[in-house]
Amino acid sequence: MGPLHGVRIIELAGIGPGPFAAMVLSDLGADVLRVDRAQAVTGDFARENKEVLNRGRRSVGIDLKNPDGVETLLRLVEQADALIEGFRPGVTERLGIGPDACLARNPKLVYGRMTGWGQDGPYAQAAGHDIDYIALAGVLAHLGREGGKPTPPINLIGDFGGGGMLLALGVVCAVLEARTSGQGQVVDAAMVDGSALLMTMIWGVRAMGAWDERLGVNVLDTGAPFYETYETADGRFVAVGALEPQFYAELLARTGVDTEGLSAQMDRNGWPLLRERLTALFKTKTRDEWCELLEGTDACFAPVLTMSEAAEHPHVRARDTIVEDCGVQQPAPAPRFSRTPSAIQGPPAWPGQHTDEALRDWGLSAKDVAKLRETGAIK
Numbered sequence: 001m002g003p004l005h006g007v008r009i010i011e012l013a014g015i016g017p018g019p020f021a022a023m024v025l026s027d028l029g030a031d032v033l034r035v036d037r038a039q040a041v042t043g044d045f046a047r048e049n050k051e052v053l054n055r056g057r058r059s060v061g062i063d064l065k066n067p068d069g070v071e072t073l074l075r076l077v078e079q080a081d082a083l084i085e086g087f088r089p090g091v092t093e094r095l096g097i098g099p100d101a102c103l104a105r106n107p108k109l110v111y112g113r114m115t116g117w118g119q120d121g122p123y124a125q126a127a128g129h130d131i132d133y134i135a136l137a138g139v140l141a142h143l144g145r146e147g148g149k150p151t152p153p154i155n156l157i158g159d160f161g162g163g164g165m166l167l168a169l170g171v172v173c174a175v176l177e178a179r180t181s182g183q184g185q186v187v188d189a190a191m192v193d194g195s196a197l198l199m200t201m202i203w204g205v206r207a208m209g210a211w212d213e214r215l216g217v218n219v220l221d222t223g224a225p226f227y228e229t230y231e232t233a234d235g236r237f238v239a240v241g242a243l244e245p246q247f248y249a250e251l252l253a254r255t256g257v258d259t260e261g262l263s264a265q266m267d268r269n270g271w272p273l274l275r276e277r278l279t280a281l282f283k284t285k286t287r288d289e290w291c292e293l294l295e296g297t298d299a300c301f302a303p304v305l306t307m308s309e310a311a312e313h314p315h316v317r318a319r320d321t322i323v324e325d326c327g328v329q330q331p332a333p334a335p336r337f338s339r340t341p342s343a344i345q346g347p348p349a350w351p352g353q354h355t356d357e358a359l360r361d362w363g364l365s366a367k368d369v370a371k372l373r374e375t376g377a378i379k
Helices: 017-027 067-077 091-095 099-105 130-136 156-181 191-198 200-207 245-255 268-282 287-294 307-312 314-319 355-361 366-375
Strands: 008-012 031-037 058-062 082-085 110-115 185-190 227-231 237-241 301-303 322-325 328-331
Touching: 008 017, 008 067, 017 031, 017 082, 017 110, 017 156, 031 067, 058 067, 058 355, 067 099, 067 366, 082 156, 091 099, 099 110, 110 156, 130 156, 130 191, 156 185, 156 191, 185 191, 227 268, 237 287, 245 268, 245 287, 287 301, 307 314, 355 366
Parallel strands: 008 031, 008 082, 031 058, 082 110, 110 185
Antiparallel strands: 227 237, 237 301, 322 328
16 A cells, blocks of 8 residues: 555556656556557466566556547546656657647646657657666766776666656656646656766766766775775675775774775875775685675675575565565565555556456446457557
């Protein structure tokens, strides 16, 4: 019964950040109805679906190139608090389900739009992916090591942090405002904007003259040896992030690194020597041995774990950060609420798996559903 219980959201099926936003909203209790293309419906619903990004939502198959399909979607819009879509600018307008058409049917509707470049600007109609958006946003240039080349952090920043997460936040904010004003609005969530926003602190550090735009030479980008990963004797890795002076002192003391000749912590001239010593020192013990010595201390230490290893770590297990649902390991909903807990509302649905039942729950009669099936508007 999460905090968004009672909120109804339509998701026009897409990839990446749109489904992630819909998943988050569903985990928080919203009734999210995914609209898949009728052409994608196979009817083979007995197969196991492991695409956990689609968890917690029912799916209906609607042909949005069929006038009856368009009308069906608009009837659903009348019952919704929000709709989210991830097409290029202008696509939903051409289908007859753009913001104007939807708000005409439901003036309180929040229309969430997820794109890479935004609804306008010189790049608006260009194709792209996470790596392109974070490149243009001034993020990718600062991810990597000195002497190397920029390295994308999978697609976490553009697609999910700057994209889907901010779309979900924008939708919740606009739904809250609509309940006060009685008016809906369009949420323009662009991955290039969101990725730039995630860099706000770094822009502030740069303005204070404390950020060098060269790659991998700053405190937080592996330039500092006390904010770094190190290989251990068994070929695994550990991470240290001892930024504050007291934590740095504890790191030095607990590791037993040779401190003779080391300069002050923030003296960059001394960083190469400290890195050299820490690199050699961490290779003298296995990762598990370093865990026994440093885990749970103020040395700001953690083992670098794979997904499989993380799922078995005592801290992750104690908090149920990774759970098993319908036989598939996956991250649990976050954040957590004391009174209205979030939850996975169900397994991933195949396209069109719930067409009949969901349409009836959203106000269409059995007769309406049968007629739409006959015309090919739904599947």
